[in-house]
Amino acid sequence: MTTTEAKRLMAEIAERRDLAAELAALEGDPKAWWQRARDLGFRLSLDEVEELLAGSGGLDDEDLEAVAGGWEGDGSGDDGSGDGGG
């Protein structure tokens, strides 16, 4: 869902450590993030902000075990897809 606005916000965060720290303090509060983003002029919806923060559903233990097993010769412990990037 990475919209232009979301990418613009990410770029701003990457540029401004003070903003990163400020938003980090709001972690877990999408509405506060959304309000701050709007104050800064980013026209993001709450839906976008929540998706931005939710990001991924994360990994389960089997996923991590597969990464740990990536040294197992033929890569059988890992999908080895080489497609890990975004």
Place this chain on the structure above:
Amino acid sequence: MTAAADGTWPAIRSGESRRGELGELAPLLGRRLSPALAGAVARGKLSAACRHLPLTCLAALELRLGRADRSPVDLSVRLGPGDAVALRPAARPPHLARFIDGWSHGAWPAVAWLWLEYDLDQPLARDRPPLPNVVAALAPGSSEPLSSGVLDALAGRPTPAAWRRRLRRCLDALPAGSRLLYVFSMLSRPGRPARIEIGGLAFDTLLRYLERVAGVEMARRAAELRPLTGGAEPHHLALDVAEEVEPRFGVDCSFPRLPRQDGRWRGLLDGLVGAGLCRAEEREALLAWTGYDTFRTGFAHWPPSAGLGDVVARALSHVKLVSLPGRPPEAKGYLMLRVLPGCPSPLAKATRQERHDVQIC
């Protein structure tokens, strides 16, 4: 694939690698890698080496444990064919560039994956990473590396006849249930022997095999390692082979489940601490490594080329015990790091419709 016109190493070719470079993980790595495991110099070298490599690679950090000084941390990356296309190995050395080029286009079917292993204990040039050792992970059931020519191709020269005879003896003696996993060409260490790594060895089998191919003294030294393995089985065994089997060897130890699920990890590391091969703070840092970051937990350090739904996974992989004659064994820890494509949060999916009701923009 041809060398860069200016002769410099790598660079991810823009347009070919849509996903950026591994160096983008440096800020997250800096946050997650404990100072107990890597000092400032080691971190700096890691960041520099990562700049030349695709973000999609599985990366492994090799940590020398139990040292009072700030030891270097070495870096290995596993290349899939797609990564190999993105990586531009240029002319360092040309034979490796040719091998990677051919492999990424389907040549060398015996090779499942390639690992590039960077020794970062030397000063780094500004414009190029150090020469890598190259490691071929052999596909199950593939022909072995002597007859297939893989070893010669990796080394860029014919394997000396005396080495071939010794390698043949080692391969012919492989015990049932074991398998040759890797062949190494130690390009960064001229004159060094070839290295092979064998997987699937129970410890008793490993001892018998070593005695058969390398003699009783090496088997005796291996037996001395047994109390340090924490009961891990099966093992990998790494052997250096030239005219003879060289006296240095390594034994890998790991468990299939994560440290938080399997207390044997802590037992293994406790044993190393007790033997003076690992510092207590290193043990804790190794055990704490496994986990992951999402954009939510790591947004201030998020790799610019990673997607917002991606995950940066970290996992403790294995411990290697290295034996040399006349010296105490050495221990190394291996940490994995990889960007994985994520999936939408189930919560986000479930609440999407409700959130549409309060959407303002």
